Amino acid sequence: MRQNRKTALLFLAPFLTVFVAFYLAPVCYAIYLSLFIRRRVGLGPAKEVFGGLENYIRAVQDTDFLNGLKNMFLFGVLQVPVMLGLAIALALLLDQSRGIFMKVCRTTFFMPYGIPTAIGALIWGYLYSPNLSPFNQILGALHLGSINFLSPGVILISIANIVTWTWTGYNMITLFAALQNIPKELYEAARVDGANRWDIVRSIKIPLLLPTLRLLFIFSVIGTSQLFTEAFVLRPLGYVADNITPNLYLYLTAARDANYSYAGAMAILLALLIFVLSGPFLRRVASS
Amino acid sequence: MALLAGVQFGGPLCSASAQEAFKEPEYSKYQVESGPITLEFWSWVGGLDQVVKQFEQAYPNIKVHVNNVGAGPQEYEKLQTAIKAGSGGPDVVQIEYDFLPSFIVTDGVLDMGKEGASDAKSYFVPWTWGQVSPDAKTVYGIPQDIGPLALLYNKKIFDQYGLTVPTTWDEFAKEAEKLNKASNGKVQMAEFYATTAPWFMGLVWADGGEFFKTSGDTWIQTLNSPEAEKVLSYWADLVKKKYVAALPGFTAEFYNAVGAGQIAASVEAAWGPGVTAASLNNRTSGDWRVAPLPQWSKGQQFRSGNWGGSCDSVTRQSKHPRAATLFSVWLNTAKGPVLNNWINYGIFPASIAGLASPELNQADKNPGKFCGGQNVAEVYAQASKAVNVDFAWSPWFAFVNDNFNKQFQAFLSGNATPKQVLDSWQNECLRNAKDDGYAVKGK
Numbered sequence: 026m027r028q029n030r031k032t033a034l035l036f037l038a039p040f041l042t043v044f045v046a047f048y049l050a051p052v053c054y055a056i057y058l059s060l061f062i063r064r065r066v067g068l069g070p071a072k073e074v075f076g077g078l079e080n081y082i083r084a085v086q087d088t089d090f091l092n093g094l095k096n097m098f099l100f101g102v103l104q105v106p107v108m109l110g111l112a113i114a115l116a117l118l119l120d121q122s123r124g125i126f127m128k129v130c131r132t133t134f135f136m137p138y139g140i141p142t143a144i145g146a147l148i149w150g151y152l153y154s155p156n157l158s159p160f161n162q163i164l165g166a167l168h169l170g171s172i173n174f175l176s177p178g179v180i181l182i183s184i185a186n187i188v189t190w191t192w193t194g195y196n197m198i199t200l201f202a203a204l205q206n207i208p209k210e211l212y213e214a215a216r217v218d219g220a221n222r223w224d225i226v227r228s229i230k231i232p233l234l235l236p237t238l239r240l241l242f243i244f245s246v247i248g249t250s251q252l253f254t255e256a257f258v259l260r261p262l263g264y265v266a267d268n269i270t271p272n273l274y275l276y277l278t279a280a281r282d283a284n285y286s287y288a289g290a291m292a293i294l295l296a297l298l299i300f301v302l303s304g305p306f307l308r309r310v311a312s313s
Numbered sequence: 314m315a316l317l318a319g320v321q322f323g324g325p326l327c328s329a330s331a332q333e334a335f336k337e338p339e340y341s342k343y344q345v346e347s348g349p350i351t352l353e354f355w356s357w358v359g360g361l362d363q364v365v366k367q368f369e370q371a372y373p374n375i376k377v378h379v380n381n382v383g384a385g386p387q388e389y390e391k392l393q394t395a396i397k398a399g400s401g402g403p404d405v406v407q408i409e410y411d412f413l414p415s416f417i418v419t420d421g422v423l424d425m426g427k428e429g430a431s432d433a434k435s436y437f438v439p440w441t442w443g444q445v446s447p448d449a450k451t452v453y454g455i456p457q458d459i460g461p462l463a464l465l466y467n468k469k470i471f472d473q474y475g476l477t478v479p480t481t482w483d484e485f486a487k488e489a490e491k492l493n494k495a496s497n498g499k500v501q502m503a504e505f506y507a508t509t510a511p512w513f514m515g516l517v518w519a520d521g522g523e524f525f526k527t528s529g530d531t532w533i534q535t536l537n538s539p540e541a542e543k544v545l546s547y548w549a550d551l552v553k554k555k556y557v558a559a560l561p562g563f564t565a566e567f568y569n570a571v572g573a574g575q576i577a578a579s580v581e582a583a584w585g586p587g588v589t590a591a592s593l594n595n596r597t598s599g600d601w602r603v604a605p606l607p608q609w610s611k612g613q614q615f616r617s618g619n620w621g622g623s624c625d626s627v628t629r630q631s632k633h634p635r636a637a638t639l640f641s642v643w644l645n646t647a648k649g650p651v652l653n654n655w656i657n658y659g660i661f662p663a664s665i666a667g668l669a670s671p672e673l674n675q676a677d678k679n680p681g682k683f684c685g686g687q688n689v690a691e692v693y694a695q696a697s698k699a700v701n702v703d704f705a706w707s708p709w710f711a712f713v714n715d716n717f718n719k720q721f722q723a724f725l726s727g728n729a730t731p732k733q734v735l736d737s738w739q740n741e742c743l744r745n746a747k748d749d750g751y752a753v754k755g756k
Contacts, residue, residue: 280390
């Protein structure tokens with residue numbers, strides 16, 4: 026038994042080392058930092074003094090931070106279902122078709138996932154530039170006016186579009202793989218019972234996709250909480266609010282305003298929130 | 314003393330006789346660390362690779378590694394992170410004057426006065442020394458360049474529509490209206506840099522406005538001063554009438570509009586013509602001219618403001634502060650680098666000798682070439698003399714800078730008047746600074 030435990034530890038060591046060094050240690054450091062506040066006397070450099078939970082109290086009252094969280098929830102409620110819905114539809118379509126066309130489609134849909142997020146955002150940034158945007162040129166040619174994709178009222182949708190473009194293919198592939206795992210006998214049995222294609226989709230494919238879907242949903246929600254790159258890359262191209270996502274806001278608090286303690290407190294709060302939200306889902310996934 | 318230095322400075326780089334007009338400090342006074350040294354230098358000035366070679370030839374034991382980690386805020390965010398981390402920062406770093414206080418207050422930059430840099434004061438335009446030495450004792454950077462404001466205009470468009478070059482803001486507005494009517498709204502008179510607060514602040518500076526000062530141990534922030542309101546109301550009106558564009562600056566979008574002849578003029582800092590020429594890839598080269606900044610009233614004492622301009626600071630992380638100080642001083646006082654930076658990148662010198670140098674005027678090279686061979690430097694040198702010397706910045710400027718975009722956006726979407734823009738700007742920045750522990754008040 027003891028021997029077994031040692032062997033297990035040995036095998037776990039590579040993972041644990043990396044996990045502790047690059048995950049646990051920074052989290053602990055962030056918690057430590059978050060307990061300090063800056064005191065200034067006169068015009069000189071600030072002194073970091075212990076402030077207990079002061080940064081946390083500031084964060085829950087900070088309208089900018091709360092606005093970022095609100096956008097994150099909007100994203101989770103609107104963008105995630107749209108993206109997963111699209112991914113299901115595409116996966117089901119691919120599952121229906123065969124041959125070279127299917128393979129070409131599969132690769133094409135998956136391709137955006139292979140493009141680094143920053144590069145993808147840059148390309149979209151160009152497509153969104155009000156006067157250079159080909160979309161606006163088309164709208165203009167049809168005398169339909171133009172859209173400022175980077176204006177405050179539209180920017181969140183523009184970012185949601187980039188995220189959907191990047192991740193739909195990835196989700197589609199995962200669902201498609203899950204569909205491939207469904208035993209063909211089930212379809213045969215259903216057909217013998219007189220089920221048509223739509224019946225099979227509704228009563229066999231979708232129910233059997235649910236565990237995968239649940240996992241993808243939780244990954245997407247976690248991904249939503251980490252939204253940063255798209256907003257960061259679009260920033261120099263126009264006006265993107267500091268508080269558009271919690272991560273951008275806390276990055277700016279740290280790197281721009283040099284307030285690492287406060288940024289640390291917000292990061293910890295954000296992590297706790299995600300943990301609480303995703304916990305029940307993960308338990309469901311684990312049990313099914 | 315000054316004359317003596319002129320005769321004997323023959324430092325490693327200079328052949329004394331040819332250099333007499335260009336007064337350089339005595340570099341041998343700077344005792345550098347021994348042994349081979351590599352200085353990491355963060356800067357976004359183009360063509361520095363060539364410039365530092367001159368330095369490396371003169372000081373064979375020092376290598377300078379130039380690293381462009383991004384312009385402005387992109388660099389500052391990396392620098393702020395490196396300062397917090399305690400390592401990973403450069404030895405020498407380019408910082409704009411308006412952002413310098415935020416690195417002084419995080420204890421990131423060295424007091425170069427301790428390494429003998431105070432002596433360099435007399436080599437620079439007086440107001441720039443106030444920017445790097447706010448208390449007139451410590452020295453947190455060596456002035457590199459300045460950005461006094463002037464009007465860059467497209468002469469071809471002005472001729473085409475029969476516009477006269479405005480000397481007052483009244484005339485400017487009238488010409489803008491004329492251009493709008495004559496071109497059917499296709500050509501706009503100028504650009505309001507809607508996402509670049511320091512541009513707007515430079516115009517307020519030119520009107521005698523101030524945003525930050527200290528009184529005893531307290532900061533005073535006045536973003537919504539009467540001068541600021543006057544300047545913003547004037548421009549906001551032109552933007553509203555669509556006589557003036559309000560595009561995000563330094564974007565493909567903006568330069569495309571300029572290159573396509575949709576924008577006839579722009580209030581630009583001294584580095585502006587060079588940067589514009591480079592960004593347009595010499596499209597419309599030769600069509601442009603520079604005129605003095607329009608004034609608020611005819612016959613008033615000529616005034617200009619400043620936009621940008623930067624200094625080279627030594628970080629507290631540097632293991633070779635003496636070599637780093639020497640390099641910063643050399644880079645901004647020696648003839649070779651000062652002239653090269655102007656010709657390569659349109660960096661307008663903060664050095665007095667540089668400003669007086671006839672070699673700034675080179676008709677066949679940018680930015681002169683871009684402006685049809687005009688002596689661009691002369692216009693800006695005049696502007697530089699008309700800049701209010703007491704203007705100061707605050708350590709929370711990075712926040713102020715970004716917050717302006719938010720407030721002006723509210724005006725663009727019709728949700729705020731210019732006065733409301735300035736009031737929210739003032740209030741939100743004040744609140745942020747207070748939250749951050751600064752002793753600051755509004756008046």
